[in-house]
Amino acid sequence: MEEQNNALGLIAAFLATVLYGSCYVPVRWFEAGDGLYFQWMMCIGQLISGVFVLALVDWPPIFPLAMLGGAFFAIGNALTITIMDGIGMAVGSLLWNTVTCIVGWAVSRFGLFGSLKKVPYDNVMNIIGVVVPQLPKSQSDLKKGEEIEVSHTTRLMKNRPFINPELTLPSLVSGLMYGAATCCFFIASEHLDPIVAYPILAKAPGIVCAVWAILLFKEIKGRWDVLHLIAGICVTVAGITLITVSKVKLY
Template identity: 45%
Template sequence: MQQDVITGIGSAIASAIAYGSTYVPVRWFEAGDGLFFQWMMCIGQMLFGVIVLNIAGWPPVFPFAMMSGVFFASGNALTVYIMDGIGMAVGSLLWNTITCVVGWAVTRFGLLGNPQQLPHNNVMNIIGVVIVCIGGFIFGTITHRPIQVRPVPCAILLTAFVGCLYGNMLTPINYLVMHSAETGNPSNISSYFFSFCLGSVLTSTIIFMIYSLTKLNRPFMNPELTLPSLISGIIYAVATYCFFLANQHLDQVGWITRFFHTFP
C-alpha cells in the first residue's frame, strides 16, 4: 500500500493523545487488582473494532493476526503485578523502553519472518535507540516502595517479558501485510484490526475465567467501573488503530516506534 507521510504523522499525533487519555475515565474508581478492568477494556476495544470492520468492508478473521491481540491482552494482564512491585511510573517506562528496542530490532534486523527495513540514516537511528535505553536505565534505578511489597527481581523479569509482548504486538500483522503479494491477503492494515481486537477479547476472557477460578468464583468486580472501563477500551482502540496506521505510513524502524513509547 502506498505510504502517505501526512496521514502517518497525523495518526501518530492522534495516537499519542489517545494513549495519554486512556485511563482518564477510570481514575476516580477503585480498580482493585485490575483484571476486571482489563477484561472490560478489551470488550470496549471490540466495540470499536466492529466499526473498523465495517469501514474496511467486512474482511474475514485472520487467525494469525489474532496473535497480536493475544500479545496485548497477556501483557496488559501482567502490568498490574508489575506496578505493585516497582511502581507505575518506573514499570511503565521500563516496559516501554523494552517495547521500543524489541519493536526496533524486529524490523531493523528482519526477525521473526519480517523483511528487514533499513533506516535512511543508520547512525542517527542507533543513537536514538541508545538514548531511549539510557533513559530507561536511569529511571530503572529509582527506588520505589510499594504498598504491597513483591519481590522486585520478579517484577523486573515480568517487565522484560511484557516489553517483549508489546514489542511484538504488531509483528504478526506486519508479517501478513509484508507478504500480502505472495499470499493474496489484504495489504491494508485496517483489514486486520478486528482480528487484533478479537484475539484481545478472547485472551482477556480466558484470563478472567482463570482468575475467577483462583478466587473461588469471587473476583473483584466494581459495578461503577464497568462503563468507564468500556470507554477506556474504546479510547485505547482508537489509539492502537492510529498506531497501526502510523506504522503503515511511516518507517517502523525509524523515529515512529520511539515516538509512541516515549510520550505516552
Template identity: 30%
Template sequence: MALEIVQGLIACAISSVFFGSMFVPLKKFDIGDGMLFFPCYSFFEYNKYFNKLLNTIFANFFILGNATAIPIISMIGMGMGILLWGVTNCICGWASSRYGLFGLNKEVPNNVILNYMGLGCVIIGIAHIRFLIFQILFSGIALSLFAGVFYGTTFVPVIYIQQHGYMVSQNGLDYVFSHFSGILVTTSFIFFAYSIFKRNRPFINNRTFLPACITGTLWSIAQLSWFFANDRISQSISFPINSMVPGVCGALWSVFYFREIRGARNMRILSCAICITLAGAILVGLSKAF
C-alpha cells in the first residue's frame, strides 16, 4: 500500500512538471489563432502501444478544454492561464471522485480533514493571483475557467467504465489508446471545420510544427503519468495535485524565463501563492496515507 502511494505521488510529480512546461517550446513563436498548432500537437499525441480501443468519445472532454489553450495563453500568458484553469480543473476532478458525481463511486480518502485542508490551500494559494498588478482580460479569465471544467471531467467516463462495466480492464493505461485516438479524430474534425470557415486560408507558421511535436510529447508523458497515478491513488488525491501544481511550474517559467510577471510586490504575492499551493498538494497527498 505504501509503495503504491509513493509510486502514485511520483507519477503526479512527473505529470505536474511536464504539464506545467509543455507550452514552453511554443511560447516564443507566432502561433496566430493556434488552430494549426492544435492538430499538430494532437497528432503527436497519438500512441499505438496501447491497442485496446474501448471508447474514444471521452477524449472530447479534453479537446473542448484544449481548444481554448492557445487563445488563453495569448490573452493572459502561459503561467496565469495554467494557474486559472487549474482551479476549475481541480474542483471538478476532485468533486467527481470524492462525492461520486456522474455515477462514479465515492472515493473517500483515509484522512478527510487533511484532504479538505489540502484542497482549501491549493484554492487559496491560486486565489492570491488576483492581487498581482497587471492587466488581465476578463475574457481570458472566463475562458480559462471554462477550459478547467472540461479538463476536470476528462477521466470521468474512463473511471465510470472501470467501476460499472462488465469484465473491463482496471488498468488505466489500457484506456490510453482510446483517449489519444479520440483526440486525433476530434482535433482533425475541428481543424477541417476551421479550414472551411477560413475559406481554405488558415493561419500557417511552418516554424511551429517542431515545437508543437515537442509539446505533444511532453503532454503525452504527463497524461500517461496521470493515468498511472489514478491507478495507484484515487482521483480525489491526484486531481488537486496534477491540476494545481502545474500552475506553479508554469508561473516559474513566466517569472524566470519569459518575464511575464515582474516587480517586487508581484514576486512576493506569487511566492506566497506558490508556497500555499505546494503545502496544499502535500496535505492532499498525505490524506491518502494517514
C-alpha cells in the first residue's frame, strides 16, 4: 500500500470540494424538466471520466459489486433537479451532504458493511468535528421544508420524457466534473483515511454551492438569510478544521 501523504490528500480534497460544489452549476442555466434526461447525460459524462481513468491506470479489474454504488447514485441523482427547483441548490446541497457526512463517517469509523475500521488519533475531536456542522443545518431544514414542490413527480406518470437539447452538453460537463471530483475523492480517502475524508468532502462542497447560489444565481437575497448561511458556513469550516486536526498526532 502506498505511504500516506497528508499534503497530497488535502490537495486532492480541495480539488474534489471545488468540483463537487460546482458540478451542478452548468445545468442551472437551462430548463431541466423532471431531471431524468439530465441524470442520464450526467451519468454518461461520469462514464467517460471513468473510462479515461481506467486507461491511465492500465485497465485494472472491475468488481461488479461496486456497480451498486453507481446504481444508488443514479437513483438519487434523478431527484437532484426536483430538489434544486424546490429549495434551491445551496440548501439542497447542504441537506443531502449532511446525510452523506454522517453515513460515510459512521461506515469508516465503526467498520460497517465489512469496511476497515479507522480510528483517528483524537477520537473526541473527530466526533465533535462531525457533530458541529450539523447544528446550523437543522434550522434550515425546518425553515425550508415547507417550500419543497412535489408537482414535478406527476410528470413521471405521463410517459412523456422531457428532453431539452440545450441540456446535453452542460449535463455531460457536469458528469465529467463529478467524475473528476470522485477521482480526487479516492486519492484524498487513500491519503487522509475515509474517517477524515468523508466528513470533509461531504460538507465542504456545500460551502462552494452556497457561494455559487449567493453570488451567481441570487437564490438567497435577504440579509438575515445571508447572515444565517454565513454563520452556518463558519460552523462548517470549524468542524472541518477539527476533523482535519484529529488526523494529526499532537502528543
